Amino acid sequence: VRLWVDGALVIDNWTDHAAREDGCGLAMEAGRRYDVRMEFYENAGQAVAKLFWASARQAKEVVPAECVEAPANVALPSVPEDLHVAHLADRVAVLAWAPPAEGTLVGGYEVFRDGKYLASVSTPEFRDASLLAGTAYRYAVRSVGVVGGVSVLTPELTVTTLPAPADGTGTGLLARIYDNQDFTARTVVRVDPRLDFNWGTGVPATGVGADAFSIRWQGQLQPRYSEQYTIYTLSDDGIRVWVDGQPVIDNWTDHSAKEDKGTLSLQAGRKYDLRVDFYEKGGNARAALLWESLSQPKEVVPTTRLYPAEFLGGTDVRLVSSVASPVSPAWVEGKCSEDTVSIRFRADGGEEKDAILLDSESWYADTASAPLGIPLNMENPTSLSVVASDGMNSQTHAYSLVWSPTSLTGKSWSEDEMLVRKGDRLLLTATGTGAVLTIDANGDGQIDFTGAPGDKVPFEYGVAGTFTAEAWIDGDSVGSLAVTVVHVDLCKPIACQVGYQREKDVWVAPAPAAGKVVFSSADMTSLAVSVKGLVAAQDGQTATLYLKPLKRGTPVLVARLPGEAGPVVTTAEVDEFQLEFSNVTLLIPDQATGCADADMYMAPLIRDLEVRFNMFASTCTFPGGIKSFSASTNDFALEAGPEEATGIYPYVIEIPDDEDRACYNVTVYQDGKQVSFKE
Known part of the structure; x- marks a missing residue:
């Protein structure tokens, strides 16, 4: 049941229930007429509906007939039209219908399923998310008037939900x-x-x-x-x-x-x-x-x-990148355990090196520096041995890396694209009937290779941009491929206060690749990364990132090509810091000068940043009666600590006689971008 008095909903119990009493209190004037609207529905079983009233001088009774006057000439609301399914799935159906014509007095709608009231909505749409797959349901809708009354129900619409999609096989x-x-x-x-x-x-x-x-x-x-x-x-x-x-x-x-x-x-x-x-x-x-x-x-x-996820022991490792790489250097990334103390690797019997940790459970191997990875041999597989240690025991894991040829046969540059990093090399080939294979690897009109069909040629893409690699056999084109060569400049250095989100502009070339590069944190627990937007720039696009260090440490920003274990294009350490202030709770001025000394601490000290002080909502000022000033972190004194160096910047606050507190904020900027805030 629902009850409105003068348009105000005073009782609302629109549920299935046994006989029960609901009430409300409201002030009423003797002799005045009040608009009353009462709605009721019955689902099943016993049905009862009564309207009582009572007051300090009115005994509780059913409102008598002589105190009720039916409204004159109440127009019933229009019947909804065009009831249809707007969206259908296995357990969800979204119904929609035509809204009422302008001027009709419709305040909402009631939805019925299989002949029973289901829900009330205020707009001409309803989402039913309580269905079974592959089951037929009958729906009807009616309008509810603003001043009372309901329309007749629409003709019933039969909706059969879709079969359930194949279930997964997960275990948790x-x-x-x-x-x-x-x-x-x-x-x-x-x-x-x-x-x-x-x-x-x-x-x-x-x-x-x-x-x-x-x-x-x-x-x-x-x-x-x-x-x-x-x-x-x-x-x-x-x-x-x-x-x-x-x-x-x-x-x-x-x-x-x-x-x-x-x-x-x-x-x-x-x-x-x-x-x-x-x-x-x-x-x-x-x-x-x-x-x-x-x-x-x-x-x-x-x-x-x-x-x-797979649980790994302290000496276990698992490659997440493929051992077959279309490019050289090959991106080699793996998983380890949080119990792993060290990971070292050796490629083709060369010098043993430390793997680089992305976080406590991820690592990559690099001997090439730019692009990151391990150079491959086009003729023979490259052996890779990885030694993982938990501090007490170690285990050697052996892999064989293969440089997979990229065949141009049957490909079309308008439909087929490959993303590579600037400096990557592809092993190009093509097959077909004929004697002479020629390849133009970058679409400059120059033949980069002449040989027999099936022969392979390595080609390095050293400039960012989009190129067309095309192959001919005996002068007839057999295929072409669009090669997009990606370069990312993370525009270091990057400074940011722990717990504060800043914007950072980075540069990506060519422009079409900007929306495909994945920006993330090497350790997701130390840095939150998201993309705000892209703006066209000369020869590329500027991607504006949101960066927020989550804790102390050395967060690392990562730019990758898309895909599972996509190759890392570049990385950049984020210079995180924290700010602390002395003498900010209660200012005690010097009796002679009327000034109080304060100190700002930056840990660790990051040079080449601008610090802006701004006084507000206070009659206090900085020396000379000014409300704001700027300082450079290059002017901070350096205090050596047991773990890191802290920068200290002393400043003075002028305090009028009637003040004991100062309201001011401190913001830190790097290259015109705000990287910190403290109030």
Whole structure:
């Protein structure tokens, strides 16, 4: 039942229930007429509807007939038209209908399914996400008048949901549970079928305390539909979610149970790398992962759509890049364990070198420097040995790297494209009937190779741009390929305050490649990276990134080509820092000068930055009565500490007699871009 008095909804119990009484209090004047509208529906079983009133001088009774007057000449609302299905999936149907003509008195709509009331909506559309796959349903809709009354129902529309898509074969997510908040005291490793836990004040696993613990879930996520998805978390306390290395949810704070969400586009059937970090400080603990899309009802991500990551021991490694590479140098990237202490490698019996860690569980091998990777031999495989140690034991892993030829036969430059890094070499070839093979590797009209069909020629692409590689046999074209050579300049140096998001412009060439380059953090727990937008620039495009260091350390910004374990184009360390201030809570001026001394601390000290001080909402000033001034970090004094050098900048605040506090902010700039803020 629902009741409106003078247009105000005063009783709203639009649910299935047994006989019950609902009420409200409102002031009314004797003799005045009030517009009253009451709506009621019956689903099944017993039905009763009564309207009572009572007051201090009015005994409780059914409102008598002589106190009720029916409205005169009330026009019934128009019947909805063109009821149809706007979207259909296996468990979701979206209905739509034509909105009422201008001037009709329609305040909303009621939707019926299989002859029973289902829902009320205010717009001419309804999404039913409570359906079964491959099942027929009958829908009808009616209009609800603004001043009362309902239209007749539309003719019923029969909707049959689609068959359910093939289910996944997942078994859950790898869970590592730590008996502290910073992921260092690992106690339990297991596979969780779903991420849906409500521990309350209990423990997450045997041997782990009920408070001050952390959990890292890792694996892959496989969506059912190619749509825009919303990922939800329900957490108490902090939680972060990454999909394919990109941050989706970041609420790394102490809080009671709270829902957070983020959106991203996913493709049906594809498996996306998934990582969820969670910590519990104290009190109740809760962690859940849900998803929703137009075709996907909101639900906890099911087991069959989650695939656990492989758990590696301290001496284990696993290559995630292919041993067959179309380019030389070959990009060689692998996974290791958080227990791994060192990884060294040797290519073709050469000098043993340290692998470069992207994070505590990822590494790559590099002997070429630019482009990154291991140079290959076109005639013979390149041997690669990798030695992983956990500090006590070591294990050698052997691989054979192959330079795969790129055949131009049957390809068309307008349809086939290959992305490579500036400086990469392709091993070009073509086959077909004939005696003489000729290849123009970059479309400049010059023949770069002449030989027999099936012969191979290495060609280095040393300039960014888009080129056409084409092959002919006996003068007849047999195929061509568009080769896009990508160069990225991360425009170092990059400074940023921990916990503060800054914008950073980087340069990508050629322009069409800018939207394909993937920008991410080497260690997703230390730096959040996202793309704000792209702007055309000379000979390329400027990509504006959002960067936010999440903790102390040395964050690394990474630019990759797209694809699973896509080759890294370049990297750049982010100069993160923190700011602290002395004498900011209560200013005690010198009796003689009326000034107070303060100090700004930057740890670690980053040179060549501009610091701007700005006084506001206060009668205090800086020396000379000014409200703002700038300083350079090159003028900071350097104080050596046990772990890092800290910069100190002393400044003075002039304080009137009636003030004891100063309101001012401090912003730090690098090359005109704000990289820090403190108030």
